[in-house]
Amino acid sequence: MKVGIVGSGPAALMAGSQYLLQGFEVSFYDHKKAPARKFLVAGHGGFNLTHSESKSDFLSRYDCDEIKKCVEIFDNQALIEWLKFIGIETYSGSTGKIFPVKGTKPIDVLNAWISWLKKQNATFSFEHKMIDFDSNSIVFQTISSEIKVNFDKIILALGGGSWSKTGSDAAWVELFKSKQIEVATLQSSNAGMNYQFKVSLDKLEGEILKNVVTSIGDFKKAGEVTLTNYGFEGAAIYHLNRSFRENPNLPLCIDLKPQWNDAQVLACLKSAKNNTAGLKKMKLSKAAIFLLKSETEKATFLVPESLALKIKKLCLKIESLRPMDEAISTSGGVSWNELESDLSLKKFPNIQLCGEMLDWDAPTGGYLLQAAIASGFCVGTIR
Numbered sequence: 001m002k003v004g005i006v007g008s009g010p011a012a013l014m015a016g017s018q019y020l021l022q023g024f025e026v027s028f029y030d031h032k033k034a035p036a037r038k039f040l041v042a043g044h045g046g047f048n049l050t051h052s053e054s055k056s057d058f059l060s061r062y063d064c065d066e067i068k069k070c071v072e073i074f075d076n077q078a079l080i081e082w083l084k085f086i087g088i089e090t091y092s093g094s095t096g097k098i099f100p101v102k103g104t105k106p107i108d109v110l111n112a113w114i115s116w117l118k119k120q121n122a123t124f125s126f127e128h129k130m131i132d133f134d135s136n137s138i139v140f141q142t143i144s145s146e147i148k149v150n151f152d153k154i155i156l157a158l159g160g161g162s163w164s165k166t167g168s169d170a171a172w173v174e175l176f177k178s179k180q181i182e183v184a185t186l187q188s189s190n191a192g193m194n195y196q197f198k199v200s201l202d203k204l205e206g207e208i209l210k211n212v213v214t215s216i217g218d219f220k221k222a223g224e225v226t227l228t229n230y231g232f233e234g235a236a237i238y239h240l241n242r243s244f245r246e247n248p249n250l251p252l253c254i255d256l257k258p259q260w261n262d263a264q265v266l267a268c269l270k271s272a273k274n275n276t277a278g279l280k281k282m283k284l285s286k287a288a289i290f291l292l293k294s295e296t297e298k299a300t301f302l303v304p305e306s307l308a309l310k311i312k313k314l315c316l317k318i319e320s321l322r323p324m325d326e327a328i329s330t331s332g333g334v335s336w337n338e339l340e341s342d343l344s345l346k347k348f349p350n351i352q353l354c355g356e357m358l359d360w361d362a363p364t365g366g367y368l369l370q371a372a373i374a375s376g377f378c379v380g381t382i383r
């Protein structure tokens with residue numbers, strides 16, 4: 001039985017791996033010149049493959065039951081074991097994030113997986129862009145011609161819509177819509193936020209607010225925020241993207257001294273000779289002091305009581321998320337209403353979908369790769 005897989009990202013690789021283990025003949029196709037470009041990009045600055053936290057905490061990171069179901073079936077432990085199976089050892093960092101052991105580069109992880117696939121006789125065809133499909137065939141645009149290839153089973157793992165240069169250009173969205181397949185609008189996720197500072201950042205571009213707590217509405221995240229000339233970046237910003245998309249009128253609030261309560265902050269300000277000295281005494285960073293000076297009225301800044309409130313809750317009106325192409329991932333994708341429990345399309349039962357092209361969202365930190373790979377596992381195993 002011939003299985004054709006379009007895409008060569010982590011979701012595709014796992015779906016193909018499972019079909020191969022069951023004795024199917026598997027062929028991968030991708031329009032880039034080489035496999036899994038985004039998987040390699042994700043490895044820049046630390047290849048965070050999954051996270052070691054408990055199952056209930058882990059599942060709470062996802063926004064819909066369907067993807068939670070796949071992550072429950074193929075969880076963080078299963079991914080660690082899979083990596084070991086293809087020859088990649090991992091370790092848990094101090095924050096619980098799982099990385100390949102020191103010295104193992106992202107390309108080593110990819111090469112280990114691809115060489116295992118090739119040993120199982122999987123084939124790879126690059127520079128093949130899927131431009132159409134029907135129940136049993138795919139039309140590819142190659143460098144020289146348009147070809148139609150027939151398969152017994154088709155898997156599409158085309159990714160989301162960020163970092164289009166890696167191949168995930170979301171061109172499939174229009175194709176799917178033309179076939180009356182519902183697609184929830186793709187939007188930036190795990191993206192920076194645009195905010196216009198009242199005073200130019202000048203030399204503070206790139207400064208980091210460390211150990212702060214950000215919030216939008218009831219949703220909070222402890223971590224770091226980087227100041228940029230367009231606004232904010234950093235994990236404590238990315239984790240709030242979903243809250244922002246759901247409530248774009250709510251402000252982003254930052255607790256600049258979460259280790260202290262309101263009374264401690266006020267006492268420190270009052271014990272100093274003036275408020276600027278008080279901020280230094282409580283060891284606020286240059287970036288935090290800049291924000292307080294730039295984003296509060298002078299009258300508020302000069303009064304210890306009102307400044308203390310701002311230190312504990314500085315609220316700023318965010319304009320928008322950064323553009324989709326800059327985002328780490330995209331929310332939205334093929335609607336779950338279009339899919340059966342084995343992730344096959346109701347309109348094309350012979351075609352299964354997996355990965356970021358489905359309508360789910362999660363913060364960065366290993367949760368994206370885990371879900372993409374888990375959905376590939378579900379495609380390859382649920383009948």
Ligand SMILES: Cc1cc2nc3c(=O)[nH]c(=O)nc-3n(C[C@H](O)[C@H](O)[C@H](O)COP(=O)(O)OP(=O)(O)OC[C@H]3O[C@@H](n4cnc5c(N)ncnc54)[C@H](O)[C@@H]3O)c2cc1C
Nearest residue numbers: 007009010011031042130158159167168355356366368369
């Ligand atoms: C900068 C950055 C950092 C990241 N860091 C992390 C992290 O630390 N932890 C984490 O968990 N996740 C991270 N991610 C996210 C993670 O890389 C993605 O969620 C994951 O790669 C999605 O896998 P996928 O297989 O669904 O899609 P993709 O990896 O996007 O693969 C889709 C594939 O389909 C191919 N394709 C698309 N359309 C066509 C077509 N028409 N014809 C043929 N081929 C096509 C593409 O070329 C591509 O190879 C990061 C992403 C970025 C951009």
